[in-house]
Amino acid sequence: MKNIYLDHAATCPTDPEVVNAMLPYFTENYGNPSSIYSISRTTRNAIEDAREILAKAIGASSGEIVFTSGGSESDNFAIKGVAHALREKGRHIITSQIEHHAVLYTCKFLEKNGYDVSYLPVDSAGIVKMDELEKAIRRDTILITIMHANNEIGSIQPVREIAEIAKKHKIAFHTDAVQTFGHIPVNVNELNVDLLSISGHKFHGPKGVGALYIRKGTKITPLIHGGDQERRRRASTENVPGIVGLGQAVEIAPGIMSDEMKRQAQLRDTFIGKILNTIPDSRLNGHATQRLPNNINISFKGIEGESILLNLDMFGIAASTGSACSSSSLEPSHVLLAIGLDHELAHGSVRFSLGKHTTLEELDRVAEILPGIIKKLRAMSPLYNQ
Amino acid sequence: MEQYSEKVMDHFTNPRNVGTIENPDGIGRVGNPICGDVMELQIKVKDNVIVDAKFRTFGCGAAIATSSMATELVIGKSIDEATKITNKVVAEALDGLPPIKMHCSNLAEEALEAAIKDYREKQKS
Numbered sequence: 315m316k317n318i319y320l321d322h323a324a325t326c327p328t329d330p331e332v333v334n335a336m337l338p339y340f341t342e343n344y345g346n347p348s349s350i351y352s353i354s355r356t357t358r359n360a361i362e363d364a365r366e367i368l369a370k371a372i373g374a375s376s377g378e379i380v381f382t383s384g385g386s387e388s389d390n391f392a393i394k395g396v397a398h399a400l401r402e403k404g405r406h407i408i409t410s411q412i413e414h415h416a417v418l419y420t421c422k423f424l425e426k427n428g429y430d431v432s433y434l435p436v437d438s439a440g441i442v443k444m445d446e447l448e449k450a451i452r453r454d455t456i457l458i459t460i461m462h463a464n465n466e467i468g469s470i471q472p473v474r475e476i477a478e479i480a481k482k483h484k485i486a487f488h489t490d491a492v493q494t495f496g497h498i499p500v501n502v503n504e505l506n507v508d509l510l511s512i513s514g515h516k517f518h519g520p521k522g523v524g525a526l527y528i529r530k531g532t533k534i535t536p537l538i539h540g541g542d543q544e545r546r547r548r549a550s551t552e553n554v555p556g557i558v559g560l561g562q563a564v565e566i567a568p569g570i571m572s573d574e575m576k577r578q579a580q581l582r583d584t585f586i587g588k589i590l591n592t593i594p595d596s597r598l599n600g601h602a603t604q605r606l607p608n609n610i611n612i613s614f615k616g617i618e619g620e621s622i623l624l625n626l627d628m629f630g631i632a633a634s635t636g637s638a639c640s641s642s643s644l645e646p647s648h649v650l651l652a653i654g655l656d657h658e659l660a661h662g663s664v665r666f667s668l669g670k671h672t673t674l675e676e677l678d679r680v681a682e683i684l685p686g687i688i689k690k691l692r693a694m695s696p697l698y699n700q
Numbered sequence: 701m702e703q704y705s706e707k708v709m710d711h712f713t714n715p716r717n718v719g720t721i722e723n724p725d726g727i728g729r730v731g732n733p734i735c736g737d738v739m740e741l742q743i744k745v746k747d748n749v750i751v752d753a754k755f756r757t758f759g760c761g762a763a764i765a766t767s768s769m770a771t772e773l774v775i776g777k778s779i780d781e782a783t784k785i786t787n788k789v790v791a792e793a794l795d796g797l798p799p800i801k802m803h804c805s806n807l808a809e810e811a812l813e814a815a816i817k818d819y820r821e822k823q824k825s
Contacts, residue, residue, distance in 0.1 A: 616758065617758060618736055618737070618758055618759050618760050618763070619760075620760035620761055621712070621759065621760055621761055621763075621764060624709075624712060624761045628713065637736055637760070646736065656733075657733055657734040657735075657736070658733040658734075658758075661733070661736040693718070694715065694718050694756055694757060694764065695738075695756060695757065695758040696729065696738055696739070696740040696756040696757065696758060697733060697738055697758045698758075
């Protein structure tokens with residue numbers, strides 16, 4: 315049985331070219347980039363090359379890129395860093411109800427430490443309500459942090475419009491672009507953002523490495539103190555193989571992006587159409603068109619997500635769910651509740667996220683298997699009468 | 701997440717006693733869709749012995765497996781014996797559950813309790 319991997323929003327396989335680029339930096343090129351002898355020059359240059367590649371890809375200059383351990387650190391760094399640096403100016407932050415936990419729980423942490431946070435609601439398609447943003451702005455608002463696209467339902471946020479409002483009020487603006495970079499165009503000047511988070515493994519780079527773009531002039535306090543690495547903005551000996559791998563992944567992504575966007579969006583829409591047509595009482599979560607090309611999120615009435623995933627797994631199909639039963643809390647996905655789903659439908663959601671290796675044949679196979687699984691579980695459910 | 705035991709997977713994949721009973725002697729429906737699990741247990745009782753049990757469950761793998769195991773454990777037991785089947789007994793019969801899934805076994809115990817209570821009340825009337 316061939317495995318069908320449809321959880322690319324969780325992580326992607328590392329490209330073989332990326333792995334090959336990384337390998338020498340574990341062995342022969344091991345010098346600490348901070349040292350002065352010649353074997354360290356190679357590693358130092360490799361980091362700066364990767365920085366240059368990433369900066370160019372997003373329309374930044376290399377001095378504006380800080381490498382981190384991943385998306386969560388980038389989000390923590392951006393939010394805590396700006397909050398601390400501007401604490402004398404104000405202590406109010408604006409975010410949305412559908413952020414990734416790396417943003418949401420960082421904001422909750424700040425709330426416990428003397429900051430106020432406004433959580434903007436979204437509409438039923440998962441798009442931030444812009445009129446609510448203007449209303450939420452206060453004289454002491456120091457930061458707006460709203461994701462580029464949602465990781466669960468794929469809704470793409472009006473980042474440019476948000477940036478315009480942020481600029482008008484001279485408020486720093488951060489966006490979590492973990493789900494978008496490498497998948498749809500991300501340019502810091504077009505988006506007009508001050509800070510932007512990126513994660514390597516979401517676009518076929520290695521895990522454990524990411525980056526934060528920090529626009530020149532943005533006030534920010536480091537998260538990790540120690541050595542002088544990353545222009546004193548992030549201490550710790552650099553993850554050289556990881557950074558080299560990230561750079562290599564950035565070099566590969568743009569070349570296939572526009573073709574992949576079209577191809578995946580088409581696969582996505584065909585699959586959604588098939589499922590909604592063949593399975594009664596199923597609904598698409600998120601926006602029909604303003605959504606990531608690789609994201610599919612569907613709720614099935616009367617059944618619970620984990621039991622769907624376990625059944626899919628028996629056929630070698632990997633997907634994910636917004637049901638609480640896959641987490642330690644009993645609450646289902648905050649994103650699905652924010653778009654107005656009741657608890658039962660939120661528990662019955664499944665996310666399929668496509669990648670560049672996903673084929674029509676694979677999706678057809680899932681579309682063939684899924685109706686039987688849903689039927690079997692509904693026959694077992696006291697909440698569904700067929 | 702911690703993996704399910706083989707027994708859990710067996711009961712999840714091939715759940716025993718799914719469905720409803722015609723004219724059941726006791727019905728227990730517990731849980732809440734808000735928390736992601738609802739279990740309905742129906743029992744048939746003859747001479748104070750549970751001769752049949754059927755379930756329907758909305759929930760995760762552990763919820764379905766504990767429901768299935770609970771029906772296997774109660775069939776053939778007297779009402780008094782059945783009241784001694786706790787969540788721990790069900791979980792142990794499944795070779796254990798991941799810690800975050802232990803609440804699923806409560807569901808089985810509560811459904812059994814509710815079904816027996818319903819049976820006893822019906823006997824009185």
